[in-house]
Amino acid sequence: QQPVQSPQAVILREGEDAVINCSSSKALYSVHWYRQKHGEAPVFLMILLKGGEQKGHEKISASFNEKKQQSSLYLTASQLSYSGTYFCAPPDSGAGSYQLTFGKGTKLSVIP
Amino acid sequence: DGGITQSPKYLFRKEGQNVTLSCEQNLNHDAMYWYRQDPGQGLRLIYYSQIVNDFQKGDIAEGYSVSREKKESFPLTVTSAQKNPTAFYLCASSIDGWSGYTFGSGTRLTVV
Numbered sequence A: 001q002q003p004v005q006s007p008q009a010v011i012l013r014e015g016e017d018a019v020i021n022c023s024s025s026k027a028l029y030s031v032h033w034y035r036q037k038h039g040e041a042p043v044f045l046m047i048l049l050k051g052g053e054q055k056g057h058e059k060i061s062a063s064f065n066e067k068k069q070q071s072s073l074y075l076t077a078s079q080l081s082y083s084g085t086y087f088c089a090p091p092d093s094g095a096g097s098y099q100l101t102f103g104k105g106t107k108l109s110v111i112p
Numbered sequence B: 001d002g003g004i005t006q007s008p009k010y011l012f013r014k015e016g017q018n019v020t021l022s023c024e025q026n027l028n029h030d031a032m033y034w035y036r037q038d039p040g041q042g043l044r045l046i047y048y049s050q051i052v053n054d055f056q057k058g059d060i061a062e063g064y065s066v067s068r069e070k071k072e073s074f075p076l077t078v079t080s081a082q083k084n085p086t087a088f089y090l091c092a093s094s095i096d097g098w099s100g101y102t103f104g105s106g107t108r109l110t111v112v
Helices: none
Strands: A004-006 A009-013 A018-023 A030-036 A043-049 A054-056 A060-064 A070-075 A084-089 A106-111 B004-007 B010-013 B019-025 B031-037 B043-051 B054-057 B064-066 B076-078 B087-094 B107-111
Touching (some): A004 A084, A009 A018, A018 A084, A018 A106, A043 A060, A070 A084, B004 B087, B010 B019, B019 B031, B076 B087
Parallel strands (some): A009 A106, B010 B107
Antiparallel strands (some): A004 A018, A018 A070, A030 A043, A043 A054, A060 A070, A084 A106, B019 B076, B031 B043, B031 B087, B064 B076, B087 B107
């Protein structure tokens, strides 16, 4: 089942913070996060693991909610280069699964 | 530098023709994937391969075929049975099911 991302789109000024949510109907064992700029390939940002461990981008963090059915991506002090569409992708059948199911994406626009 | 190469970048096909999209990686990754992306949608998994000479169907495998004869190569054939093949096709690879994906730059296929 495809995870649901919110908001669908957000506009920020440089230096502002943003939160992108990724909700699932079942518990999440881990979540991948990717960013895609227009016309380009997605770029891996980070993996959030079940115990809260994170592997990836230094300036971006993520967490699970209490029931682990939602993950949130935190972008702090946004830069123009943060613009793009952000996708969450939980593994289909548990952490370590080779099948990721991508959400429809959240379009982030950072303006001067 | 290591990476994934997809070719061609743009491809036009007449209805009723099969076409093969190339994907080559020199990252020494065991796992490779093919995703399809339509406007405003997330990525949908077509096929994936965890190891040479083995591959599995994803969510939308109908009308597509793949082979994995070499670790470095994972070509995708879009057959005439695929009813709506116009899309952006992305190839990716990963070390294993726990690692982030590296994506190629994509092939934009248009059926004319």
